[in-house]
Amino acid sequence: MTKLNARIPEGPMAEKWNNYKAGQKLVNPANKRKLDIIVVGTGLAGASAAASLGELGFNVKAFCYQDSPRRAHSIAAQGGINAAKNYPNDGDSVYRLYYDTIKGGDYRSREANVYRLAEVSGNIIDQCVAQGVPFARDYGGLLDNRSFGGAQVSRTFYARGQTGQQLLLGAYSAMMRQVNAGTVKLYPRTEMLDIVLVEGKARGIITRNLVTGNIERHFGHAVVIATGGYGRAFYLSTKAMGSNGSAAWQAYKRGALFANPSFVQIHPTCIPVHGDYQSKLTLMSESLRNDGRIWVPRKKEDAEALRNGRVKPKDIANEDRDYYLERRYPAFGNLVPRDVASRAAKERCDAGYGVGSGLAVYLDFEESIGRLGKKVIEERYGNLFQMYEKIVDENPYETPMMIYPAIHYCMGGLWVDYELMTTIPGLFSIGECNFSDHGANRLGASALMQGLADGYFILPYTIQNYLAAEIMTPRMPVDGREFLETEGQIRERLNRLMQIKGKQSVDRMHRKFGLLLWEMVGMARNSEGLNKAIKEFSSLREEFWTDIRITGGIDEMNPELEKASRVADFIETGELMARDALQREESCGGHFREEFQTPEGEASRNDNDFMFVAAWEYTGTGKEPVLHREPLNYENIKVQTRNYKI
Amino acid sequence: MDFTLKIWRQQNAAAKGRFETHKVAGISPDCSFLEMLDILNQQLIDKFEKPVCFDHDCREGICGACSLYINGRPHGPDSAVTACQLHMRKFKDGDTIVVEPWRARPFPVIKDLVVDRSGFDKIMAAGGYISVNTGGVPDANTIPVPRAHAETAMDAAACIGCGACVAACKNASAMLFVAAKVSQFAMLPQGKVETRERVLKMVAKMDELGFGNCTNTGACEAECPKQISISHIARLNREYLSAKIL
Numbered sequence: 001m002t003k004l005n006a007r008i009p010e011g012p013m014a015e016k017w018n019n020y021k022a023g024q025k026l027v028n029p030a031n032k033r034k035l036d037i038i039v040v041g042t043g044l045a046g047a048s049a050a051a052s053l054g055e056l057g058f059n060v061k062a063f064c065y066q067d068s069p070r071r072a073h074s075i076a077a078q079g080g081i082n083a084a085k086n087y088p089n090d091g092d093s094v095y096r097l098y099y100d101t102i103k104g105g106d107y108r109s110r111e112a113n114v115y116r117l118a119e120v121s122g123n124i125i126d127q128c129v130a131q132g133v134p135f136a137r138d139y140g141g142l143l144d145n146r147s148f149g150g151a152q153v154s155r156t157f158y159a160r161g162q163t164g165q166q167l168l169l170g171a172y173s174a175m176m177r178q179v180n181a182g183t184v185k186l187y188p189r190t191e192m193l194d195i196v197l198v199e200g201k202a203r204g205i206i207t208r209n210l211v212t213g214n215i216e217r218h219f220g221h222a223v224v225i226a227t228g229g230y231g232r233a234f235y236l237s238t239k240a241m242g243s244n245g246s247a248a249w250q251a252y253k254r255g256a257l258f259a260n261p262s263f264v265q266i267h268p269t270c271i272p273v274h275g276d277y278q279s280k281l282t283l284m285s286e287s288l289r290n291d292g293r294i295w296v297p298r299k300k301e302d303a304e305a306l307r308n309g310r311v312k313p314k315d316i317a318n319e320d321r322d323y324y325l326e327r328r329y330p331a332f333g334n335l336v337p338r339d340v341a342s343r344a345a346k347e348r349c350d351a352g353y354g355v356g357s358g359l360a361v362y363l364d365f366e367e368s369i370g371r372l373g374k375k376v377i378e379e380r381y382g383n384l385f386q387m388y389e390k391i392v393d394e395n396p397y398e399t400p401m402m403i404y405p406a407i408h409y410c411m412g413g414l415w416v417d418y419e420l421m422t423t424i425p426g427l428f429s430i431g432e433c434n435f436s437d438h439g440a441n442r443l444g445a446s447a448l449m450q451g452l453a454d455g456y457f458i459l460p461y462t463i464q465n466y467l468a469a470e471i472m473t474p475r476m477p478v479d480g481r482e483f484l485e486t487e488g489q490i491r492e493r494l495n496r497l498m499q500i501k502g503k504q505s506v507d508r509m510h511r512k513f514g515l516l517l518w519e520m521v522g523m524a525r526n527s528e529g530l531n532k533a534i535k536e537f538s539s540l541r542e543e544f545w546t547d548i549r550i551t552g553g554i555d556e557m558n559p560e561l562e563k564a565s566r567v568a569d570f571i572e573t574g575e576l577m578a579r580d581a582l583q584r585e586e587s588c589g590g591h592f593r594e595e596f597q598t599p600e601g602e603a604s605r606n607d608n609d610f611m612f613v614a615a616w617e618y619t620g621t622g623k624e625p626v627l628h629r630e631p632l633n634y635e636n637i638k639v640q641t642r643n644y645k646i
Numbered sequence: 647m648d649f650t651l652k653i654w655r656q657q658n659a660a661a662k663g664r665f666e667t668h669k670v671a672g673i674s675p676d677c678s679f680l681e682m683l684d685i686l687n688q689q690l691i692d693k694f695e696k697p698v699c700f701d702h703d704c705r706e707g708i709c710g711a712c713s714l715y716i717n718g719r720p721h722g723p724d725s726a727v728t729a730c731q732l733h734m735r736k737f738k739d740g741d742t743i744v745v746e747p748w749r750a751r752p753f754p755v756i757k758d759l760v761v762d763r764s765g766f767d768k769i770m771a772a773g774g775y776i777s778v779n780t781g782g783v784p785d786a787n788t789i790p791v792p793r794a795h796a797e798t799a800m801d802a803a804a805c806i807g808c809g810a811c812v813a814a815c816k817n818a819s820a821m822l823f824v825a826a827k828v829s830q831f832a833m834l835p836q837g838k839v840e841t842r843e844r845v846l847k848m849v850a851k852m853d854e855l856g857f858g859n860c861t862n863t864g865a866c867e868a869e870c871p872k873q874i875s876i877s878h879i880a881r882l883n884r885e886y887l888s889a890k891i892l
Binding site: 069126129137162174188278393551560 | 731764
């Protein structure tokens with residue numbers, strides 16, 4: 001019954017990608033002109049893919065919900081992008097980047113994909129520099145690198161605290177060049193609502209024009225989903241307000257398998273929640289952990305006094321501070337991976353040592369300002385300190401920052417094979433939207449790398465292997481039966497949403513659902529909570545479809561309708577996340593099951609029973625999905641327990 | 647905190663707009679301006695009314711989507727922020743706040759506070775890039791770039807394309823936006839090759855779309871959330887002039 005074939009090329013690991021490229025089918029220039037490719041999403045993955053495919057001569061249609069493709073949420077990434085260039089001569093290599101990524105992912109990612117990612121990482125930097133991305137440079141004019149997220153080598157390239165912005169603008173510029181050349185046609189303010197399948201293959205999409213409300217049909221010989229992660233299911237997250245998982249979710253409902261939905265990343269350094277009106281959480285770059293020390297008071301009475309504002313952080317003597325990461329993980333200290341740092345913060349706060357609202361810990365620069373001087377700290381983190389002060393109204397040069405973990409990234413996503421194709425022929429998924437490279441935990445500065453690797457250097461090859469067999473398929477008219485049927489279903493869904501006219505606004509219901517998801521499928525999970533979550537989300541789905549209130553019309557710009565459709569999908573996604581977390585009876589990476597931990601409270605992985613990708617098959621709303629397993633084999637790396645203590 | 651809001655409402659591009667007055671009460675000073683609008687919209691939905699449309703996305707000052715003209719200033723009364731980073735503590739309790747969309751002819755209103763800024767994308771498509779294809783580029787460290795040049799390029803590249811410069815300018819000029827891109831590439835050896843064609847094409851497109859010219863009032867720099875300097879406009883002018891002469 002298994003549908004899973006990852007189609008990993010034969011041969012030794014270091015030769016697989018070259019072997020693949022040598023043997024794959026290509027499409028000749030005359031035929032490329034006859035082929036249409038739909039790319040949904042214009043972030044790093046989508047824009048780089050659209051640009052590269054356009055340059056090759058394919059007809060590309062690029063869709064985004066924003067008013068301009070330049071606003072995709074990749075733009076908010078701060079810290080940097082990894083590449084195995086080994087410019088600092090500190091021992092980096094393709095193998096080491098691959099090794100760190102597999103280990104960081106807690107041995108739940110696919111080895112061949114990760115190796116390829118490390119292999120093309122250097123090309124990405126070359127490409128971006130050629131595009132005019134103003135990376136940081138040293139005084140000799142060469143590129144600067146920094147160490148990031150606990151890596152032992154300096155392999156992170158950066159452009160101040162705006163690396164994501166600069167990389168995205170590079171990809172956007174390349175895409176706009178193709179818009180000018182006529183190979184890419186842009187559809188901004190347009191949201192994909194469904195995929196059209198013809199004889200089992202992805203052949204198009206149904207969209208809604210967000211300005212006029214018009215429902216439109218688009219044909220493509222292949223469809224590429226590059227719509228990012230589903231983290232805003234939690235309501236509060238570091239994602240953009242419009243970020244959503246609906247394109248991937250519709251793909252799932254049309255038959256694509258959804259892999260490891262419970263693997264979400266909780267980032268340790270975000271500005272804590274400060275009120276129930278709050279709409280999103282702001283990330284403070286992980287690079288701050290290079291010089292900031294994380295602590296809470298050693299005594300509960302001090303924590304309480306700090307929470308009440310009776311004392312200030314500087315009143316707590318050094319010996320009364322618990323630098324808990326340095327205490328628990330002497331080898332890595334404040335630079336442990338994100339999942340470990342996040343759980344440790346939660347542990348201290350749950351035990352009653354939290355500051356601020358009780359759900360916050362300090363990130364303190366006093367020691368590094370003393371050691372390096374304020375000027376150096378300002379040079380390194382000036383924009384972040386300013387951002388913090390704007391939001392919180394406190395000066396982090398004088399009083400420690402307060403931080404708390406928040407939902408940040410989704411490792412899980414559409415299951416794809418080595419070619420980045422889902423289980424639906426002709427439907428591809430790239431960037432955060434797929435599952436393949438980060439396992440159960442993503443390392444810092446690796447998301448940008450993966451998005452651009454997929455879009456610039458992998459998909460433009462692998463999609464041709466599929467399209468080579470499609471050169472005889474003429475463009476299909478969009479008034480065919482399958483297009484009209486799918487459009488009819490979408491119209492029915494939207495009309496149904498509009499007609500409910502219930503009592504609760506979309507935001508209220510989303511906030512309610514998000515809190516439940518955070519509580520039961522968040523940083524710490526257990527079977528009781530997960531079973532409860534599955535039941536509650538199912539009844540919440542009913543409640544949504546009977547009590548939601550959308551004002552305004554269907555044939556006009558209507559953000560309430562847009563949000564409602566996304567939240568309906570989030571609630572269903574939440575149910576699948578809970579099911580996935582429940583079946584995975586182990587703790588690994590960002591997935592922590594309270595029943596499976598060591599006596600010291602560390603994650604306890606179970607490689608004998610759970611070294612597999614969990615890929616779920618949709619069987620109908622409210623019905624139990626079917627679990628498929630893709631076993632993971634590590635041929636070039638010794639599987640071991642992550643240890644950040646020694 | 648309590649506020650009276652005078653907000654621009656307009657059903658679509660063709661309709662005539664008007665100000666509507668609404669009151670919001672009990673707003674936390676830590677609330678962002680957009681979160682305050684969320685609270686207003688919740689009130690409107692509770693009354694079965696249409697919420698106010700406004701562009702927003704990242705809510706951390708980097709996507710450039712928000713485009714609110716608040717009390718006569720793009721992004722409101724704070725400096726070096728976008729509207730999503732503006733907090734209500736910057737206002738006084740009881741204030742009346744006027745909220746309008748960007749006011750510039752090349753940015754027509756789509757609905758309420760939402761405007762059409764696709765002109766910026768068109769200018770970018772005309773020449774806002776370095777003409778390299780994917781692959782086949784030299785190693786990233788082949789050409790050293792003086793650090794100071796790279797830093798100046800980065801200063802310019804920080805533009806988020808929000809359009810506050812156009813909205814602030816009495817001529818609705820897009821010079822600061824165009825200058826930021828031209829200047830970024832002119833500072834880098836990779837971009838230098840095409841400077842001439844780039845500056846001519848981008849300026850021609852800007853003119854064609856109806857953006858005005860620069861008369862050096864400096865309003866754009868004053869209101870730019872990323873504090874992009876008008877010295878980049880000087881560099882644009884220099885590049886444009888040499889392109890015309892040579």
